[in-house]
Amino acid sequence: MPKVKPKLKNLLSKLQQEKKIRDKASQPYPKKRPSSHVRPPRPPPYQPGDSILLIGEGNFSFARALAENVLHVGHLIIATTLDSEEIMSKKYDDARDHISAFLKCGGKVLYEVDGTQLSKCKGLKNKKFDKIVFNFPHAGAGIKDQDRNILANQKLIESFLNSAIPFLKSRALYSDSNDGEILITIKTGLPYDNWNIKKIIKSTGALAVRETLPFNVSQYPGYEHRRTLGFKGH
Secondary structure: OOOOOHHHHHHHHHHHHHHHHHHHHHOOOOOOOOOOOOOOOOOOOOOOOOOEEEEOOOOOHHHHHHHHHHOOOOOOEEEEOOOOHHHHHHHOOOHHHHHHHHHHOOOEEEOOOOOOOHHHOHHHOOOOEOEEEEEOOOOOOOOOOHHHHHHHHHHHHHHHHHHHHHHEOOHHHHOOOOOOEEEEEOOOOOOHHHHOHHHHHHHOOOOOOOOOOOOOHHHOOOOOOOOOOOOOOO
């Protein structure tokens, strides 16, 4: 077999290397395998020792779920509704069952409590809370005009926040061991994003946004969000 001249050998070697580089570049990048490590959802932001005030309960399924399935105790929870007991029973045929289970856990129920005027509720006199909770606040006025609807809900939340502040624990004001928190759950997307909750919170002058968390309904077994738009009590 004839010997390959040194210059030709070097040229062949260079061409082979260039071909390998081109072939490698033309191959698609391997797809990244999905990570097998999935970060578990954060637990609900409640502790058994928290004193909790629930505002605007509907059928009381959240109060029951919180006491029965999350905290496994309810003696520090007060659940309120704007409705009278009679009206509530007409709106929600399952409310009595939820309330009965909630009371068995040690919870307390207050009717006809306006979340925007908490100071008028005798059952809350001299009380301070670790958590004040308003799930899915909505003015429920049936206003079709979107701008007016947004404004109505902004006023509702602003009034609620200012009403709730005096009932929060405070290290600075009352020498409590901790500062209380207000938890508001709202939907995302339009028109809810236009409510501009963070701006309303800042406007109170006494509150600040600590964090935003996803509301994982699966962590509250038995809870169902209910709306009553259009209900008539007579």
